[in-house]
Amino acid sequence: MAEITLKHILIVDDDPTTRRLFGSLLARAGFEVLYGKDGNEGREMARRLRPDLILLDLHMPVMDGMETADRLTHDPDPLVAHIPIVLLTSEDLSIEAQKAAKELGVVEYMQKGVSNEEFIERVKKILETTQKTAPSAE
Amino acid sequence: MPKNDVSPALTAEANFYAAVVESSDDAIIEISLDAIIVKWNKGAEQIYGYTAKEAIGQPASLIIPKDRAGKISKSLAVTQKGESVANHETQRLHKNGKLIDVSLRMSPIWDASEKIIGTATIARDITESKKALFYARSVIEAGLDPMITISPEGKVTDVNEATVHITGVPREKLIGSDFMNYFTDKEEALQGNQQVFKEGFIREYPLTIRHISGALTDVLYNASVYKDDKGNVFGAIAAVRDITDRKKVDEQLHETSAYARSFVEASLDPLFIISPEGKITGVNHATEEITGVTREWLIDTDFFTYFTEPRKARDGYRQVLKKGEVRDYPLSIHHASGNITDVSFNASVYKDAIGKGHGIFAMARDVTDTKQLSLYSRSLIEASLDPLITISPEGKIMDVNEATIRIFGVSREKIIGTDFLNYFTEPQKAREGYEQIFKEGSIADYPLTIKSLDGKLTDVLYNASVYKDDKGNVLGVTGVARDNTKVKKATEEIASTSKEMEAFSGSASHDLRAPLRVIDGFAQMLVEDYADKLDDQGKEIVTNIRTSAAQMRKLIDDLLVFSRLGSQEIKKEYVAMGPLATEVCAELKQAVPKRNVACTIQKLSDSRGDKDTLRLVWTNLLSNAIKYTGPREQAVIEVGSKDEKESITYYVKDNGVGFDMKDVSKLFNVFERLHGVEEFEGTGMGLANVKRIVERHGGTVWAEGKFGEGATFYFSLPKINSAPKTGHLWRK
Numbered sequence: 001m002a003e004i005t006l007k008h009i010l011i012v013d014d015d016p017t018t019r020r021l022f023g024s025l026l027a028r029a030g031f032e033v034l035y036g037k038d039g040n041e042g043r044e045m046a047r048r049l050r051p052d053l054i055l056l057d058l059h060m061p062v063m064d065g066m067e068t069a070d071r072l073t074h075d076p077d078p079l080v081a082h083i084p085i086v087l088l089t090s091e092d093l094s095i096e097a098q099k100a101a102k103e104l105g106v107v108e109y110m111q112k113g114v115s116n117e118e119f120i121e122r123v124k125k126i127l128e129t130t131q132k133t134a135p136s137a138e
Numbered sequence: 139m140p141k142n143d144v145s146p147a148l149t150a151e152a153n154f155y156a157a158v159v160e161s162s163d164d165a166i167i168e169i170s171l172d173a174i175i176v177k178w179n180k181g182a183e184q185i186y187g188y189t190a191k192e193a194i195g196q197p198a199s200l201i202i203p204k205d206r207a208g209k210i211s212k213s214l215a216v217t218q219k220g221e222s223v224a225n226h227e228t229q230r231l232h233k234n235g236k237l238i239d240v241s242l243r244m245s246p247i248w249d250a251s252e253k254i255i256g257t258a259t260i261a262r263d264i265t266e267s268k269k270a271l272f273y274a275r276s277v278i279e280a281g282l283d284p285m286i287t288i289s290p291e292g293k294v295t296d297v298n299e300a301t302v303h304i305t306g307v308p309r310e311k312l313i314g315s316d317f318m319n320y321f322t323d324k325e326e327a328l329q330g331n332q333q334v335f336k337e338g339f340i341r342e343y344p345l346t347i348r349h350i351s352g353a354l355t356d357v358l359y360n361a362s363v364y365k366d367d368k369g370n371v372f373g374a375i376a377a378v379r380d381i382t383d384r385k386k387v388d389e390q391l392h393e394t395s396a397y398a399r400s401f402v403e404a405s406l407d408p409l410f411i412i413s414p415e416g417k418i419t420g421v422n423h424a425t426e427e428i429t430g431v432t433r434e435w436l437i438d439t440d441f442f443t444y445f446t447e448p449r450k451a452r453d454g455y456r457q458v459l460k461k462g463e464v465r466d467y468p469l470s471i472h473h474a475s476g477n478i479t480d481v482s483f484n485a486s487v488y489k490d491a492i493g494k495g496h497g498i499f500a501m502a503r504d505v506t507d508t509k510q511l512s513l514y515s516r517s518l519i520e521a522s523l524d525p526l527i528t529i530s531p532e533g534k535i536m537d538v539n540e541a542t543i544r545i546f547g548v549s550r551e552k553i554i555g556t557d558f559l560n561y562f563t564e565p566q567k568a569r570e571g572y573e574q575i576f577k578e579g580s581i582a583d584y585p586l587t588i589k590s591l592d593g594k595l596t597d598v599l600y601n602a603s604v605y606k607d608d609k610g611n612v613l614g615v616t617g618v619a620r621d622n623t624k625v626k627k628a629t630e631e632i633a634s635t636s637k638e639m640e641a642f643s644g645s646a647s648h649d650l651r652a653p654l655r656v657i658d659g660f661a662q663m664l665v666e667d668y669a670d671k672l673d674d675q676g677k678e679i680v681t682n683i684r685t686s687a688a689q690m691r692k693l694i695d696d697l698l699v700f701s702r703l704g705s706q707e708i709k710k711e712y713v714a715m716g717p718l719a720t721e722v723c724a725e726l727k728q729a730v731p732k733r734n735v736a737c738t739i740q741k742l743s744d745s746r747g748d749k750d751t752l753r754l755v756w757t758n759l760l761s762n763a764i765k766y767t768g769p770r771e772q773a774v775i776e777v778g779s780k781d782e783k784e785s786i787t788y789y790v791k792d793n794g795v796g797f798d799m800k801d802v803s804k805l806f807n808v809f810e811r812l813h814g815v816e817e818f819e820g821t822g823m824g825l826a827n828v829k830r831i832v833e834r835h836g837g838t839v840w841a842e843g844k845f846g847e848g849a850t851f852y853f854s855l856p857k858i859n860s861a862p863k864t865g866h867l868w869r870k
Binding site: 015017018020021022024025028059090091112113115116 | 648649651652653655656659660662663666667691698
């Protein structure tokens with residue numbers, strides 16, 4: 001069913017054009033896109049709307065991606081805590097940073113530099129793998 | 139005589155003359171044709187002792203000495219013929235019977251009808267001046283030196299016995315003759331006399347007098363003019379000093395010291411012998427050359443007149459007299475042509491051979507070149523921002539620059555000549571350092587603390603070395619202090635600045651990447667989603683946008699690598715170079731499936747280093763090789779390595795377009811491109827990054843090539859077991 005397969009993806013990034021680019025790509029690929037402009041807004045929307053995937057920018061003012069991820073994965077609401085998170089970065093992450101991110105429950109990290117096609121492909125793949133383990137929204 | 143027929147005007151004129159005659163101090167009398175006194179003024183009363191009453195009516199012989207009676211009648215006869223008798227000295231008889239010296243002139247008296255009616259005689263009493271003359275004569279005679287008085291015309295007007303003796307000419311013949319006749323060199327004598335009348339005097343003018351027998355006497359001629367109380371020059375009084383004896387002594391001296399003299403003469407340094415009065419008494423050839431004045435003119439002149447700063451010259455001279463000597467006294471000599479020569483004087487007091495009297499022996503050294511050199515070195519000294527100091531072998535400060543003045547807090551004048559040890563908190567340590575310089579020739583980074591006048595302390599590192607003349611004699615020490623605190627601070631500043639720069643370029647690159655990704659992402663969407671709405675031109679525009687974005691992205695990536703390479707620690711891990719190069723080559727070949735690329739990898743020696751960055755080296759070199767073989771039908775790329783003593787050299791050789799060896803130095807520069815982007819794309823960062831990576835590993839890069847005939851790029855890395863070349867690289 002089309003309604004059932006309709007996935008909600010939350011993009012949290014302080015840069016509006018980046019938000020819009022990835023949002024447009026996702027919308028074009030048939031996803032429902034939600035936008036958050038910083039860590040706090042992202043958290044609030046995640047708790048309220050419980051998206052299927054959160055794309056979290058690493059570099060954000062006030063509360064960066066790591067901290068936001070930490071709060072989300074440790075959210076008292078298990079439905080929120082279990083939403084898969086993907087870190088969006090503009091550079092390679094050091095081994096240490098990747099480790100730290102993993103410990104926080106981040107599924108994986110993706111460079112913003114990936115091509116349009118790769119971006120969509122990887123998002124779909126992540127959704128497929130996490131779908132199986134994630135508790136049902138019902 | 140009453141003259142009743144005269145007009146009133148004439149009477150007035152006569153009255154005027156009568157008044158003049160009456161008021162004159164001279165004796166004015168009128169004598170009739172028959173030699174009877176007919177007029178007698180007040181002056182006559184004074185001079186001759188007779189009143190007018192007593193004299194008038196008496197014969198003129200009243201006042202004429204008996205032995206002159208004949209002469210006076212002759213003179214009267216002359217005037218009666220209508221002529222005058224010029225002023226002459228003669229004697230007259232006073233009422234008291236004494237002879238008086240007078241200067242007298244006689245002239246005829248005409249009446250209105252131009253008939254001679256008598257003689258006017260005007261006499262002046264010259265007894266007093268005669269007395270003075272006798273006094274002068276006695277003075278002249280008392281002088282043992284020959285003395286002559288000379289008229290402005292150059293005639294001898296008086297001489298003494300010594301003059302008669304030295305010339306062999308009797309007094310009567312001498313007087314009235316040309317004075318210069320008695321000298322061997324008449325021209326010289328004349329010049330000397332002219333100088334007397336021009337300048338008022340002449341001193342120690344050397345002449346030679348010739349005796350009538352032919353014997354010669356060397357003399358020094360001293361003369362001065364004499365004037366009346368109104369300043370009119372009457373003549374010159376000259377005294378000559380016989381210096382034959384002195385000359386003999388001199389000659390003896392010269393003989394005994396012939397060697398020394400010839401040495402002095404041969405000396406290239408100008409030499410001055412100066413009397414205690416400051417007159418030059420001796421010079422050598424070099425002195426003539428440096429002043430442009432001949433010996434004859436130099437001798438007896440004031441030595442200081444030849445210097446641009448006469449006062450300073452005189453001061454130096456006084457110092458010699460006071461201290462016995464001066465050394466390296468700087469002066470500038472004026473050449474007659476106007477040229478100036480900088481000299482350095484060494485002078486000392488000397489006693490002459492007789493032990494009597496003294497003078498100064500001064501040697502000048504032309505220091506123009508030295509001065510230029512020293513100006514040059516001074517400019518070097520001043521150019522140094524570090525405190526610079528030169529010290530004599532005795533430990534006295536000879537020169538300093540502004541930086542030293544600042545750090546000492548004392549003016550240059552007060553520093554020069556003082557003991558350098560004074561300026562350090564530990565004089566003993568400073569002395570030890572100084573001794574070490576002399577022992578070893580130099581010291582490096584010798585730590586001392588300078589204490590300024592106001593107590594400020596500055597930690598410095600001293601670098602100093604001796605300097606020598608061309609014979610190896612140590613002339614002094616040149617030392618440079620480096621303010622250590624400043625260096626430390628600067629190093630820290632540089633380090634933090636470069637860290638900031640790297641952080642900045644790193645973050646700037648990241649920040650640039652994000653919007654670039656957005657541009658490219660949307661451009662791609664535009665061409666994909668709106669293909670039906672874009673015509674071919676529109677599509678081409680979007681393609682151009684995407685191409686540019688891709689180029690910029692590559693550039694940013696390379697810049698990021700470059701900035702990271704500056705600061706990142708380089709790992710040292712075992713790297714199997716063969717598999718790494720093969721892997722990179724395969725990847726790159728895959729990217730250009732349409733190209734025919736033959737990549738041969740020889741057996742490569744393994745290395746130790748940072749695998750990721752070394753991969754970048756291979757990537758850059760191999761992608762370059764593929765890129766520049768683009769025009770070839772088949773790209774032939776060969777990779778190999780060669781073991782050297784302490785390093786391994788790796789190379790990548792291609793059959794591409796190559797390059798001109800004159801451009802080889804540019805190859806590894808940041809953003810340097812030998813080809814246009816249209817021809818071969820690239821950021822110009824690739825080889826710069828290769829260089830940086832290799833150098834961070836302690837290796838080097840170089841290249842060989844020929845335009846149109848391929849290129850070979852080399853990089854060497856230290857051998858695995860060889861000692862690290864740069865400490866920080868292998869620190870862990």
